[in-house]
Amino acid sequence: MPDDAWLDPHTLAVHADRELADGPGIAPPIHAATSYDRSRQEEFVYRRSEHPTTDRLEAVLGALEGGHAVVLPSGMSAAMLVLRHFRPRRVALPEDLYHGVRALVAEEAAAGAVEIAAADALEDGDLIWIETPSNPRLRVTEIAAISHEAKQRGVTTVVDSTFATPILQKPLALGADVVIHSSTKFIGGHSDAMGGVVVVGAADLADEFRYRRMVDGATPGSLDVWLTLRGVRTLPLRVHRQAETALEVARYLEGRVAKVWYPGLASHPEHAVAQLQMRHFGAILSIELANGAAAEAAVKKLRLFRQATSLGGVESLAEWRRSVNPAAPEGLIRFSIGLEAPGDLMADLAQALDIDPPRP
Ligand code: PLP
DSSP: OOOOTTSOHHHHHHHTTGGGOOSSOSSOOOOOOSBOOTTTOSSOOBTTTOOHHHHHHHHHHHHHHTSEEEEESSHHHHHHHHHHHHOOSEEEOOSSOOHHHHHHHHHHHHTTSOEEOOGGGOOTTOEEEEESSOTTTOOOOOHHHHHHHHHHTTOEEEEEOTTTHHHHOOTTTTTOSEEEEETTTTTTOSSOOOOEEEEESOHHHHHHHHHHHHHHTOOOOHHHHHHHHHHHTTHHHHHHHHHHHHHHHHHHHBTTBSEEEOTTSTTSTTHHHHHHHOSSOOSEEEEEOSSHHHHHHHHHHOSSSEEOSOOOSSSOEEEEGGGTOTTSOTTEEEEEOOSSOHHHHHHHHHHHHTOOOOOO
């Protein structure tokens, strides 16, 4: 591959896989085959270990993140691959964290495979898990400081950067060892493809992950990979626009509801850290209303925001988080801001939350 490090992310998203282009089409073909004709070539043998579209998606995601990417069938399988590879004795988890990852580590702990420990109790070979910004309270963790400190103790730092995407935050450049994303969210971007990705700095470590993926049979589906590659072409455009709208919406809601969680607001407890390590503050925000009944009712009154879980697509979503996560604050609504006009979204929020409408 050519050295693309100088290219802008908008260009990388479109061109970083150009050397892997297969066939005459401008768009990549969908390769559904599970086996390859070995009389014609030797590179591709069997679908579980080789797949041309997966290679292309990995080239783009690696270039965007500044490392070597390994694509998986879901964000959770990316998390599992990391745990299985490093086999840490202890794992430190943040207080606010995607509940699926907490459940995964808790199950591993219940089976005696790991221990959940405080960050300052970690030793050589252990692992610290960062999720920043976090789900659902958008807490921000300083990646550089934590990674630096972890390195001194031989502790591996993993960053789930799903909410930031490779466009707004570069954990590897800040010193983290491993980055994961659920590409089901912003990277795919159209709420139609499941996927996960693990990105590391060293090519040989990425190869070890690919070997483990093959052994585990954690093969991403052809259509999911193809759709994700199609989606990632517009990732930089989408994320910037969605994040700008989210900032506008967060500013509008602040002072009109009991609490707004958005790292771009000066009132956010880690606003200064977010300014340091992010290019923008992302397209997810949460609010807290007085109680669960108020939150559930408000979500049902929304007309443009769809009432659904997940995030990162072109359409705005709202979710009363307690309905899927019993540990979430009772009155919390999480919003994923899409590509609609900001004024239309704010007008929808005004009617659903019964607050004064935005000024024209
Ligand atoms: N990490 C974060 C921050 C998430 O929000 C999610 C899903 O919501 C995941 C990981 C898991 O991803 P997936 O649903 O693709 O398995």
